[in-house]
Amino acid sequence: MSSSSPAPLKKTPLNAKHRTSGARMVEFGGWDMPVEYSGITDEHLAVRTRGGLFDVSHMGQIELAGSGALAAVQWMTSNDASRLAIGQIQYSALMADAGGFIDDVLVYRQANDHFLLVVNAGNIMKDHEWIVAQARRHGDVSVVNSSSRYALIALQGPVAQEVLQQLTAIDLGAIKYYWFANGEVASVRAIVSRTGYTGEDGFEIFVPPAQAEKVWDAILQAGKTADVRPCGLGARDTLRLEAAMRLYGNDMDENTTVLEAGLGWIVGWKKDDFLGSARLREQKERGVARKLIAFEMRDRAIARHGYPVLQGDTPIGTVTSGTQTPFLKKAVGLAMVPAGLTALGTMFDIDVRGRRAKAEVVPEPFYKRAKPATS
């Protein structure tokens, strides 16, 4: 093995803002990102009860356009993109041959022949290469990695709509969950989508990088009365886990099929064959040998990523995500376990640093907001 100096960390357009605002910075997927501002618990509770603002500009954007765009998206993603109206979004898997995830993505339909995929920060280059290779067989499709054209800011929490509405002429109340609109926010050209990774109502706002600080400041200013807090990736992780949303690289990867990840609902079973579909259909028919489940600790202990699930003394599974969640104040997590242990109420042991602690399979999500985002 040769040693090489690590590549310099990438910075989002809001990096200087975080540094001058007292955020604590960490390396995440090659990026220099804020892990916390006022503290994970404080930020987590702000999002659950009021509002929180996140810089998620490290996320990537890859666009497919041309007459073959729909066919290409249908081929390489699991969900049925033909069901998307213009302005609508779906969660999907960017598929590997064997039914696993190259990535998990959001698919935005911008026009009949134009799709925008929002992808994970650490996967941008890999996804782009994969999408280019897979798109070749679908005729007229151009694939563009447009990640550097967008800063992405997420405003999440029950006050999100009333705060953001002060800054835009877009009728936010008319944007349904998993839909988006084009317009301006704080006089800056923006795509505004009613999406998020927190289990709370909220919006993700795509803006040109040069105007990111302006929009960030404007939202915090507009959110001052409601006490909207800037938040880091730490709270983003505890919020998404409370909502049982998967984290790529932790909960699933190329070797985890969509069904094993417990995401059968993002498979378009009625559409034509697609990448990895043979494996998924076979697993649907015969059942999966292992599956991601949600658990809650029954002994006083916190299970974390990588801790073994035990049967007797034999490791038979793995905790993929786990923490003590700040809002529910419970030690919960996700674990990949054999099919025999997936039923609700099943008790199993987790090896917590050499100590055995009991956990129980529970329904997901752990947290569900009281009322839907839109009526």
Add this chain to the structure above:
Amino acid sequence: MYPSDLKYTKDHEWIRVQGGDAAVGITDFAQRQLGDIVFVELPAVGRKVKQGEVFGTVESVKAVSELFSPMSGEVVAVNPDLATHPESINAKPHEAWMIRLRPSVPAEADGLLTADAYSNLVK
């Protein structure tokens, strides 16, 4: 910031020797590095620990950290409040003691860091 009546370790524990026993906790620097503390695992009363030995763990939302005993001795008490209020370590790190030890090698205290030396270490 760091009280002068405490002694400190490079692993960011403090110890306050008073008469025949000594209270042990973690420093302000340690609690800030950890963030919001949600769980503390402490030894049983009566356990004997050696200097530098792990006597428990402290967990924040995002991390687990081991606790190393600043001195050798027998655990004579554990702080019962920490089971229900681990966040008091964040609020008052130099008051929220974790265990009380009866030191078996009192001279070990001389090798620990003073408040000044510790302040310099974490500066």
